[in-house]
Amino acid sequence: MAAKKSNNEGVLSRISESPIVYKGKRAASDAGFVLKKLAKSTGKAAWIAGTTFLILVVPLIIEMDREAQLVEIEAQQASLLGAPPASSSPQLK
Amino acid sequence: MATFIQPPPPPPPTAANPEAVKKPVDYMDLPCPIPYEEIHREAMMSLKAENFEGMRIDFTKGLNQKFSLSHSIVMGPTEVPAQSADIIKVPTANYEFGANFIDPKLMLFGRILTDGRLSARVKCDLSENLTMKANAQLTNEPHMSHGMFNFDYKGTDYRTQIQLGNGGLVGASYIQSVTPNLSLGGEVFWAGQHRKSGLGYAARYNTDKMVTSGQIASTGMVALSYVQKVSEKVSLATDLMYNYMSRDATASFGYDYMLRQCRLRGKIDSNGCTSALLEERLNMGLNFILSAEIDHKKKDYKFGFGLTVGE
Numbered sequence: 316m317a318a319k320k321s322n323n324e325g326v327l328s329r330i331s332e333s334p335i336v337y338k339g340k341r342a343a344s345d346a347g348f349v350l351k352k353l354a355k356s357t358g359k360a361a362w363i364a365g366t367t368f369l370i371l372v373v374p375l376i377i378e379m380d381r382e383a384q385l386v387e388i389e390a391q392q393a394s395l396l397g398a399p400p401a402s403s404s405p406q407l408k
Numbered sequence: 409m410a411t412f413i414q415p416p417p418p419p420p421p422t423a424a425n426p427e428a429v430k431k432p433v434d435y436m437d438l439p440c441p442i443p444y445e446e447i448h449r450e451a452m453m454s455l456k457a458e459n460f461e462g463m464r465i466d467f468t469k470g471l472n473q474k475f476s477l478s479h480s481i482v483m484g485p486t487e488v489p490a491q492s493a494d495i496i497k498v499p500t501a502n503y504e505f506g507a508n509f510i511d512p513k514l515m516l517f518g519r520i521l522t523d524g525r526l527s528a529r530v531k532c533d534l535s536e537n538l539t540m541k542a543n544a545q546l547t548n549e550p551h552m553s554h555g556m557f558n559f560d561y562k563g564t565d566y567r568t569q570i571q572l573g574n575g576g577l578v579g580a581s582y583i584q585s586v587t588p589n590l591s592l593g594g595e596v597f598w599a600g601q602h603r604k605s606g607l608g609y610a611a612r613y614n615t616d617k618m619v620t621s622g623q624i625a626s627t628g629m630v631a632l633s634y635v636q637k638v639s640e641k642v643s644l645a646t647d648l649m650y651n652y653m654s655r656d657a658t659a660s661f662g663y664d665y666m667l668r669q670c671r672l673r674g675k676i677d678s679n680g681c682t683s684a685l686l687e688e689r690l691n692m693g694l695n696f697i698l699s700a701e702i703d704h705k706k707k708d709y710k711f712g713f714g715l716t717v718g719e
Contacts (some may be wrong), residue, residue, distance in 0.1 A: 363704050369680045370700050371674045374686050382667045
């Protein structure tokens with residue numbers, strides 16, 4: 316026991332030079348590299364998807380909403396004027 | 409008289425149009441097909457939106473019922489063709505003056521731009537079935553001016569067209585309805601100046617819910633398109649273009665929303681190009697246009713806005 320305690324440093328250095336630790340370090344740095352690449356490409360994909368969404372879908376949602384509002388207003392007007400609300404007949408102004 | 413009785417249709421008649429399904433096909437009384445060059449019309453309408461960059465203002469003023477004048481201002485960057493991969497854009501501004509004469513029998517359109525381009529179009533009904541169309545374009549650049557004459561003959565279930573252009577261009581096309589839904593056509597052309605000739609075939613199948621068309625030409629072009637009308641306001645379109653000679657293929661998918669206040673067209677294609685065009689009706693005869701186009705691969709971003717005044 317005493318002998319082991321006295322050359323503690325030697326054990327540390329031996330551990331750090333051991334092939335297992337070396338392999339672990341390599342693996343960690345590789346993993347870091349891959350993660351960085353992955354994050355970068357994910358970010359790029361998210362950017363492309365986001366801008367595409369902004370161009371293709373956002374105007375569509377806004378316009379559909381406007382159309383729905385218009386239909387609702389027309390239905391209200393029709394019901395106020397006494398016409399059957401289901402048929403959106405042209406209103407006389 | 410070859411009148412066939414169709415075999416009974418397998419699906420039960422729908423509630424919307426029960427009489428249309430039951431009727432036997434009279435092959436002597438087929439509908440007239442659409443012109444050969446408009447075979448992809450629905451797909452083009454949905455997928456080929458006129459995206460622009462910068463600002464544009466169009467103003468049309470009718471002087472009387474038949475005669476109208478148009479003014480148009482376009483400002484913004486335009487691409488200059490370059491050898492290198494990156495895009496070079498040059499700011500330009502143009503004013504276009506046009507005069508239109510529209511009569512049921514005769515249509516005349518003239519356009520002149522400040523950079524010296526002049527174009528004229530004539531569409532004239534010579535008789536009930538025969539129509540003459542003429543196009544001419546004059547520019548100050550050499551070899552860019554051209555003229556063309558088209559003679560269209562519309563039969564009961566076929567259409568035929570003869571094309572004559574400068575540079576020795578001669579072409580003819582023919583399209584025939586085969587069944588009430590299917591029409592087949594073909595074309596030949598010969599360009600005398602370039603010593604080139606070609607042959608093309610096309611087919612089109614349309615029902616009231618969908619339209620599909622295909623075209624193949626000896627120049628190596630193969631074009632397929634499909635349009636599905638989801639509802640009265642919404643249609644979805646997809647097309648595939650393939651060039652056998654240069655081995656490049658492009659597929660695109662788009663939507664076309666025709667709402668009461670606006671028309672919105674969006675498209676995405678296999679080159680990574682996304683575009684949308686919104687035409688918003690602000691008032692009677694006043695339209696606001698927003699255009700966006702993003703090309704991620706080339707890093708080319710185009711945005712534009714415009715106004716259209718007058719009908």
